[in-house]
Amino acid sequence: MKNSYSKSQECKLESGSKIVGKWHSHPYKIVRTLGAGATGTVYLAESAHGLVAVKVGTDSMSITSEVNVLKHFSKVQGQVLGPSLLDVDDLVTQGDTYPFYVMEYLKGEPFIFYMQNRGREWLGILMIQLLGDLQRLHTAGWVFGDLKPDNVLVTGPPAKIRWLDVGGTTLIGRSIKEYTEFFDRGYWGLGSRKAEPSYDLFAVAMVMINCAYPRRFEKQGEKPLAFLKQKIEQESLLLPYRDVIMNALQGKYENAASMREQMVKAVSKSSTYKHIPQKKDKDQKPVKNAKKNKKQRITKKERKSSYFVEIFLLSSFLLLVYILYLFGQMM
Known part of the structure; x- marks a missing residue:
């Protein structure tokens, strides 16, 4: 050229x-x-x-x-x-x-929009895939740099994260050339802008937080880590991954593979958190001469409860199958 x-x-x-x-x-x-x-x-x-x-x-x-x-x-x-x-x-x-x-030209849905229109279990699944791809990028000697929802797209089916813009990619060891404050550990005072794997992993944690807070927020106070921890604990979407997110914010992961391993464990433990609350039946003595229509109502309730349990078990099974499929794609 x-x-x-x-x-x-x-x-x-x-x-x-x-x-x-x-x-x-x-x-x-x-x-x-x-x-x-x-x-x-x-x-x-x-x-x-x-x-x-x-x-x-x-x-x-x-x-x-x-x-x-x-x-x-x-x-x-x-x-x-x-x-x-x-x-x-x-x-x-x-x-x-x-x-x-x-x-x-990649056709798909913006990441935040996708998450808002899908079940919350997709957050862990897509982050596992993202971390696997980041591991390969880091191994090749690059850091994504400006990692944020605006720069990724969810294509499929099957659902898969793809990058839209690689303008922020930086060789490991150099200074990050492009960043967005909310996803930048330098802005939060939690690290430098040196291009290294932990920089991208911090951004992954902030991407997860952004899913819970689509409008984002600015740092407050003199203890940004405590502030972010409070934000994490206030959102049920983030609670299953709280420890993983906090470790990434503090730069405790040496590489993306380590964070991915912990994310897999978090997903496996939270795969059944879509718990369908069951009302406990109160101990009641049978009433003599009960009307037939009352018995029919009870039967309908039992069938409805059984239906939701079946749907829940089927959803859990499909989720497990999909996770195994993604693992196979990333091997």
């Missing part, structure tokens, strides 16, 4: 506009803007092979770094979060040159 890129302004493409790569001559028609970040803007576009996502940037070094990450993803496709890399080229428009790359 050419090195003389325009850094003076962002490249803004209108819906309906057509671009052609300088080197590969692949045409793309812009449909709409998907999102914008510090390193560029992502567009939904039409290509000869269907819908794709095109990221146009101004900084060639940042784009090259993201391309390198996506190339790593393509080597182990099917077991990673990120989209497939399809093309890398330059865009020349109005005398300026902008680097861009084309990736797979």
Whole structure:
């Protein structure tokens, strides 16, 4: 790719506009803007092979770094979060040159929206998968950096977390180049912004907290850890994972695999927390000459109770099968 890129302004493409790569001559028609970040803007576009996502940037070094990450993803496709890399080229428009790359367009639901419309047991399941993928990323020498619900999508079925933007990925040992305060341990005073596995694991904990508090919140007081602990204990969604979250916030996990192992244990212990409360029958002496319709009402109650128990057992079984399926996909 050419090195003389325009850094003076962002490249803004209108819906309906057509671009052609300088080197590969692949045409793309812009449909709409998907999102914008510090390193560029992502567009939904039409290509000869269907819908794709095109990221146009101004900084060639940042784009090259993201391309390198996506190339790593393509080597182990099917077991990673990120989209497939399809093309890398330059865009020349109005005398300026902008680097861009084309990736797979992922269809799915935003993470927070998905959680709000599914059962709470999905939180643990998706976090187990996320931690498995992060372990592979860290092993390859990278840290995600700007890990937050806005940068992930849930695709499927079967449900699977995929990354939307790898702009924050940073080589281990360097300084985090992109972050969002709520998910940044530096903001909370609970660690540095050095790119290391524990930085991403802190963000995983905050992603879980964000599920319970979709509108998020700002830090308060001089003891942020105590403040976060209080927030965790106030939400029933987070209680089954309280110890795992607290350990991640304090940087007690050496790697994602360790946190994933503890998350698996937490899920296994809480897989039946969807407990259906049963009303205790009071000891009552049989009443003589009871009416037939009263007996029928009692029979209906018993059948209804039996129905809920069957549904609960079936749900638990399906949940267990799905967890085993995910484990098989991550091996």
